[in-house]
Amino acid sequence: MLQRMEVFDGEKVIKEFEEMTKDAERVQMETLKKILEENGWAEYLQNLGLNGRTDPQSFKECVPLATHDDFEAYIQKIADGDSSPILTGKPIESMSLSSGTTKGRPKFIPFNDSLFETTMQIFQTSFAFRNKQVPLGNGKALQFVYSSKQFKTKGGLAAGAATTNVYRNPKFKTTMKAIQSQSCSPDEVIFGSDFHQSLYCHLLCGLISRDEIESVSSPFAHSIILPFKTFEQVWEELCTNIRDGVLSSWVTDPSIRAAMSKLLKPDPELADLIYEKCAGLSNWYGLIPELFPNAKYIYGIMTGSMEPYLMKLRHYAGHLPLISADYGASEGWIGVNVNPMLPPEMATFAVIPNIGYFEFIPLKANAQDQEQEGDGALVLQENKPVGLTEVKIGEEYEIVVTNVAGLYRYRLGDVVKVMGFHNATPELKFVCRSNLLLSINTDKITEKDLQLAVEAARNVLAAEKLELVEFTSHADITSEPGHYVIFLEISGEAKEEVLRECCNRLDKVFREAGSVSWRKGKATGALELRVVRKGTFHKIMEHSLSLGSAMSQYKTPRAVGSTNTAVLHILCSNVVNSYFSTAF
């Protein structure tokens, strides 16, 4: 429940959460009832014949499981300006753009005030648990947050990244004021027109307030690392700006310049101090606590596709704890990290039972079951979804969400594992995206397989003191037979034999990952490793931002489909070396 309070009462928030999670089944039923009462007369539900019923049984009988494709026509109608009750009782007034990294184009997701309220609720709950472990004082927060450009859909609805819809809501500031340290950056920096300029000024604001900074955060681990990688390049320029009290002239956004001029005063002492700190660091290890000596933790999503960034993040973090942020999507929040001090690799998320209605499709079928059943062809068993309190510890599920903004039995596309229960609500570990990441013939390579393969290559590189900066993959079916391609960006110059070894290791993990046709000696060619020029993945990010993604929500696509021609072109035109596996 959202608390409307000037002074945040964390104990009360935790108490309410405990009560709610003890009664998770009943709270889920009430949540579904409320959603259906508020939206039952919307076109989508009317067509399915619910006729005012709000119980889970009728809901499951009448309403089919659906994907974004099934909602697309309805969402488009709303975006085009039809304000009749289509998906929700009250008209939808804005759209979120999900990152849509796999397909290469962002998707529209309906956003409304109720979704905003659930966002504030999870922020409060999460903060209450975090603050109990590591209380913050009256200092400031260095938050690398950016607003994407908001534009209007054909029908005049505001559209932008979900984070942008949240930051731009007038109630955001008042709610957050009570629960977090004040941001060290002025709004003009957050809402700046160019993220490079905003990022630079976030750093500058952090440095000016360096002694007051208590936490360093961004929605995702990637967006925490990026500023410090940038810092490595621009630290002397930052020192000069601080010394002279003058912002670099390439920061041209007038509102940012005006806001920064109020903060920047010539401070040679601070400039000297930062200069000395930087000169004294070896390979930037422990940069964050060195710059911000009173920081207590680093906070952001560090699980799932963010795990590959942990090594780099720990390098910058030195002794500072990394706290993994909560689990959700543009489609709605799901679970809160109630054990914030666990390392990110062990982070779980306790589902908040009143934040949406959740179902779980058991994923029991393994590659062998599939092979037997399908006579060589892959047959996926579709199991019946179970309710929130019916899930079993140790099992994996695909998560299905019914939210407060017009999505009903929506397959989010994530696989989660139940690690335990917090009272009666499950604690989930994020496993991976559920759609096959890569597939040639009947092979099945998941995001998790790819991560494991890349870890094997990372170890080979690390032994040579080389850093794997970024990676992605592609199933190339233009060759005969088709084959997998892994693109790696590496810092430093790797010797040919090292790269060949990386390539063989990647292939080995792929082949062990449960590929049906390989085991039968069929049709997939040797894996290809393509090394790309430094900065290639930065170009991909810039491309994605130009399509409307927000920096704060950006995730590197881990698989690039052949229809995503723009990103494939960036990758292929930057290849410096390529190797084929000789492992098999």
Ligand code: AMP
């Ligand atoms: P988007 O709506 O584009 O920001 O992406 C939402 C997706 O990000 C989710 O469906 C997950 O796949 C991923 N995600 C969000 N939160 C987490 C988390 N805490 N751990 C791992 N993956 C996450």
